[in-house]
Amino acid sequence: MPWTIPLSDLDFGPEEQQAVQGVLASKWLSMGEVTETFERHFAAFLGVPYAVAVSSGTAALHLALAALGIGRGDEVIVPSLTFVASVNAVLYVGASPVFVDITSRNDFSIAPQAIEQAITPATRAVMVVHYGGYPADMAAITAAIAGRDIAVVEDAAHAPGAQLDGRSLGSFGEAGCFSFFANKNMTTGEGGMLVTCRPDVYERVRRLRSHGMTTATWDRHRGHASSYDVVDLGFNYRPSEINAALGLAQLRKLPGNTQRRRQLTEEYHQRLQYIPGVALPFQAHPGPSACHLLPVLLENTAVRTHVMQHLASRGIQTSIHYPPIHQFSFYQKQYQISSASLSNTEAVGSCQMTLPLYADMTGDQIDYVCTCIADALQKP
Numbered sequence: 001m002p003w004t005i006p007l008s009d010l011d012f013g014p015e016e017q018q019a020v021q022g023v024l025a026s027k028w029l030s031m032g033e034v035t036e037t038f039e040r041h042f043a044a045f046l047g048v049p050y051a052v053a054v055s056s057g058t059a060a061l062h063l064a065l066a067a068l069g070i071g072r073g074d075e076v077i078v079p080s081l082t083f084v085a086s087v088n089a090v091l092y093v094g095a096s097p098v099f100v101d102i103t104s105r106n107d108f109s110i111a112p113q114a115i116e117q118a119i120t121p122a123t124r125a126v127m128v129v130h131y132g133g134y135p136a137d138m139a140a141i142t143a144a145i146a147g148r149d150i151a152v153v154e155d156a157a158h159a160p161g162a163q164l165d166g167r168s169l170g171s172f173g174e175a176g177c178f179s180f181f182a183n184k185n186m187t188t189g190e191g192g193m194l195v196t197c198r199p200d201v202y203e204r205v206r207r208l209r210s211h212g213m214t215t216a217t218w219d220r221h222r223g224h225a226s227s228y229d230v231v232d233l234g235f236n237y238r239p240s241e242i243n244a245a246l247g248l249a250q251l252r253k254l255p256g257n258t259q260r261r262r263q264l265t266e267e268y269h270q271r272l273q274y275i276p277g278v279a280l281p282f283q284a285h286p287g288p289s290a291c292h293l294l295p296v297l298l299e300n301t302a303v304r305t306h307v308m309q310h311l312a313s314r315g316i317q318t319s320i321h322y323p324p325i326h327q328f329s330f331y332q333k334q335y336q337i338s339s340a341s342l343s344n345t346e347a348v349g350s351c352q353m354t355l356p357l358y359a360d361m362t363g364d365q366i367d368y369v370c371t372c373i374a375d376a377l378q379k380p
């Protein structure tokens, strides 16, 4: 469907074209120098010592848990209001996800108090998702697990460039995982990055990214090594140089585009606050946020369906972030989950709607979206 106003849009131009053409001209397409440069720049941007580029955000999450040695018999505390990849990664390593609720209908981050209550002797990690680019309460989460051997893995897929207390999201936990999927604030088509402050995690993730091999094809091409050993059961989660070149171009644009997203979010909030029946989460939230998503809450599921259909008929794309994971058939079959303990998650999942947001959006487009929402709510 050709949307007049899509949910997200790319900021691609001559910079990205030149970056890709440069890689093609070099005739070296698999992971090499451009990937190394991208990793260095991304680490510097976040203020962390180590970054490992990978083929997707999901791969970053999987490698984070694998590198931390989490596996069978271990429990990982997770939110249910997130993209399914956050929890699939727990299953990939053979561990069990333990779902806990979000903080409130105003703050969709994992609830620190619920984390504390869910801890058992088998708990090895907490998966913290910075929903929509808005920081989770890292101080309270750290306090909830204090004195225990529990790792924090940050799913920062929505949050490149977001901060909390002057520190980049993704740099608080043992590992921070970013996605560069096509709808993200910066994109390489498919791609991801894992950042960490721990040298041991860094070394293991680098090995696991490429079949547990001790040297890379790029090292051998440059004559830095002639053979390799395999010291771990790894995967092929390598990005290509084309992805990395796009990532470097997109990273340069990220600060300006994030600033623009913050302005647009402010404009949306100014307009939406006067529309009865629309609630705005994350108002006055600590940050600054990466403003990846523009979530609103409507009265109930029927109203949401009506508004989404009305907007679609006006060429405006919307979405739902997220259908709670514990309600998916696959997860329901595997786990008996008490819905009472996930009441905020289920309430938000039943009436949340995401509005279009991208750096090139105009004030007029925001006006149009808000006018259409107001029209829809006046004509049930």
Ligand SMILES: Cc1ncc(COP(=O)(O)O)c(C=O)c1O
Pocket: 056, 057, 058, 059, 082, 083, 085, 086, 129, 155, 157, 158, 178, 179, 180, 181, 190, 191, 192
């Ligand atoms: C919160 C969250 N986590 C993880 C992922 C997975 O990233 P990828 O699609 O790059 O594998 C996404 C991507 O949509 C996401 O939104």
